Each structure stands twice: as structure tokens, then as C-alpha cells.
Amino acid sequence: MTRITTHILDTSLGQPAANVRVWLESLEGRNITLISETQTDAxxxxxxxxxxxxxxxxxxxxxxxxxxxxxxxxxxxxxxxIIDVVIDGEQDHYHLPLLISPYSYSTYRGS
Structure with a gap:
């Protein structure tokens, strides 16, 4: 079992992106299940x-x-x-930062 975290940064302003609605879904074939929904903090x-x-x-x-x-x-x-990933539950933690600007976004596996 593992935990998934994220950190959203607005690279166009050089600051964290606060109050962004984020949610995590599980996909099994065509079935999509909402795991959780929250907002980013300050x-x-x-x-x-x-x-x-x-x-x-x-x-x-x-x-x-x-x-x-x-x-x-x-x-x-x-x-x-949308960050579409396959998670190995044997790992303790997956940190998936999201870097955003009005006309692009990117992600990577953080630590």
C-alpha cells in the first residue's frame, strides 16, 4: 500500500498554486472510482x-x-x-508534483 501526494506550482508567477481542486481516481478497465477530492493549501x-x-x-x-x-x-x-499513472503498491510513497502555467503543464516523480 502506498500514499500519493502532489504539490502544484504556478511557474508563470513563481509561486504555489493555492485553492486548486484536485481529485484522485482509480481506473479498472472502463470503471472509474473517485478515491478522494480536496483543495491545495496556501x-x-x-x-x-x-x-x-x-x-x-x-x-x-x-x-x-x-x-x-x-x-x-x-x-x-x-x-x-491529468496525471495518468500506474502505481506499485509496494512503494511507500509517490510524490507527483504538477508545474502549471496558462499554456502548459508538466509533471515528474518527486521525492
Whole structure:
């Protein structure tokens, strides 16, 4: 069993992206199950993304970056950012940072 965390940074402003709605889904074939939903804190972190550890499997970490950019008075190309991953439940932790700007986003496996 493992935990999944994220940290969203607005690279266009050089600061954390606060109050971004994020959610984690589990995918099994065509079935999608919502695991949790929360918002990033003032530091851009989603502390309760996996309140309970999750098993090995296919997951999607989604962020409502469209609403974030609208709330900050900026146009954006993307409505949401989706990180589609396969998790090995034998690992203790997966940290999946998300770097966003109005016209791009990227991610990597952090520590």
C-alpha cells in the first residue's frame, strides 16, 4: 500500500498554486472510482489526497487548473491537468508534483 501526494506550482508567477481542486481516481478497465477530492493549501500542497494508503493499480490525479486561472484573472488553454499513472503498491510513497502555467503543464516523480 502506498500514499500519493502532489504539490502544484504556478511557474508563470513563481509561486504555489493555492485553492486548486484536485481529485484522485482509480481506473479498472472502463470503471472509474473517485478515491478522494480536496483543495491545495496556501503552499500548493494537497495533504489529504490519499487519506488511506492505496493498492497497486492504475490511477489518475486530476487538477482543475481552468478554475484556478479563471479565479486569478487569466486565460488558459487547459481546463484540467491529468496525471495518468500506474502505481506499485509496494512503494511507500509517490510524490507527483504538477508545474502549471496558462499554456502548459508538466509533471515528474518527486521525492
Amino acid at each position: 503552499d500548493g500542497r494537497a495533504a489529504k489526497l490519499t487519506p488511506e494508503p492505496v493498492a497497486s493499480g492504475h490511477y489518475r490525479l486530476c487538477a482543475d487548473i481552468g478554475a484556478y486561472f479563471t479565479a486569478t484573472g487569466r486565460e488558459t488553454l487547459y481546463h484540467s491537468a
